[in-house]
Amino acid sequence: MATADPQLSELIEEEFLKCKICFELYKSPRILPCLHSYCEQCLEKLLEKGKGTIYCPECRTETRVQGSIRNIKTNFFINGLLDLFESKRNKEAVCSVCVSLKQSPEAVSSRCLDCADFLCRSCAEGHRCSKLTLSHTVVSLQDYTAGRYDEEARLRQEQHCHSHQDTLRFYCNTCSTPICRDCRMLEHFSHHILVMADAVKARKPQVEGLISSLDNNIKSIGQQEEAVDSMIGQLKESQSTIQDCVSKYVSVLVEQLYAQRDSICKELSDFVQQQEKSYLSIKQALHNHMDSAQSTKDFSRTVMEMGKDYEILQLEGMIQSHIKRLQDLNIPAAEGKMPHLVINKDLNKVMLDLGKLKAAAATERQGSSLATELALQCQRRFRGIETFHSLAASTFLDIRFKNLAFRDRDNVETMKKRMLTEMQEVHQPTSESPPPGSTSAPVPSSASAPMPRFASPVTPASTPSSAPATAKGGIWADFDIQVLSAQQHRSTGTDALIEMRRYLEEKLIPRDQDPLHWWQEHEQTFPSLSRLAAKYLGFIASSVPSEIIFSKAGELVS
Structure with missing residues (x-):
């Protein structure tokens, strides 16, 4: 059930950037501990409905919120993709330079990937000639909106400090938060500070390992889900078998035995419904665990591969915490009881009591225990046959x-x-055909027996002409x-x-x-x-x- 790694062009799509509650583009997206994101206003409604607790609409994970919804982390990863998406579809964009100079803006023709500004034709030419912006990459608006520069624009995106409006370039290991240069010299002066890239390099392998370990969880959940499906199939098969058996015995008895048949069939049906309901409940729980693990893996992998350094560092703690929580979840086992019919073969007793429905373990199911045992023995006996x-x-x-x-x-x-x-x-030379000029002694036949051939080998005349054996x-x-x-x-x-x-x-x-x-x-x-x-x-x-x-x-x- 593994999925392919997403491409940036797939992420910058309207469907990926839509809130799963309001089905609109994210507005101030907040990320829950289960790694699912929703609009701030949508979460406020859920918080109000849950009286201080949010139940994730997708995986039903419970999140207790202390205070307001603003205590839930902002999803900077989604914000970065939203900025890129909005800039591409902004059909009313005006020249940023003309606006700042309070001039009448002309039609936009270009965009600077470094400044993230829309430029008219004259401002774009001036942008390319200025010493300050000579090295900037100015591309045509048509190419930009067509997505030809998505990767490059994403690489140039920067996140700024809310306090000092400077670029986040460092990571405070003490506070576990990205910081800017001013933050480093002021609030975090005595803390353990790392360059953003070094912090990501140190933490990313651990997160990658946790993401990879989810494959075992997903595989185990899938096996449990298959086991539940098998249990349901056995349950239905047992129901059908027992009903046929009951009908067979009842058909040879007198009219008063039909009441016994109806009673047993009803008891069987009630038992099957109860057990099936239990199995479906377990299956639903397994399905939820599967979806949560798969969703966590997909989102985490996307962040690790597409996220900016500060975004990875901002989310890595939550990713690790949620993955560990998923791995520690107690997955319900697919165990249950299978119906087993005990027939009263004493005719005198049968006239009064046809039989009773008995719940037995699945391995004791009538009619299939021998087949199950044979299958297990064959599996043990021939397990290594392919080796x-x-x-x-x-x-x-x-x-x-x-x-x-x-x-x-x-x-x-x-x-x-x-x-x-x-x-x-x-292809190696044998003792029967030593290479020309070889002076080594022939290898004994017992050491290298000739490889067998078919009875009718192709004659030399039918083989294609080869290159000359010696220079002529x-x-x-x-x-x-x-x-x-x-x-x-x-x-x-x-x-x-x-x-x-x-x-x-x-x-x-x-x-x-x-x-x-x-x-x-x-x-x-x-x-x-x-x-x-x-x-x-x-x-x-x-x-x-x-x-x-x-x-x-x-x-x-x-």
């Missing part, structure tokens, strides 16, 4: 199955790496030497990788076809893999052991 090399290799090289037969993707990658290693070994002299001598040098330096790993990719792109053949026949036909296309296929898919067969065991010819004569 058995010979079986995994033969499956991977079987064109009827390839990598699709593996359940664990990690085992597929492991097998690909092993196959690539063996393919490179196939003449006007082509220099070129032949270059060809030989290039062939000697060609990486066998590259050839193996290309061959592997080509094989994985091949379509599967029907299961009733012979994979060895397919490899024999494609030996020229996959020279290395075909030899490995002959090794793993072809086994020497003998009937001698069978003869010894089953035929009279194998009996010992004393």
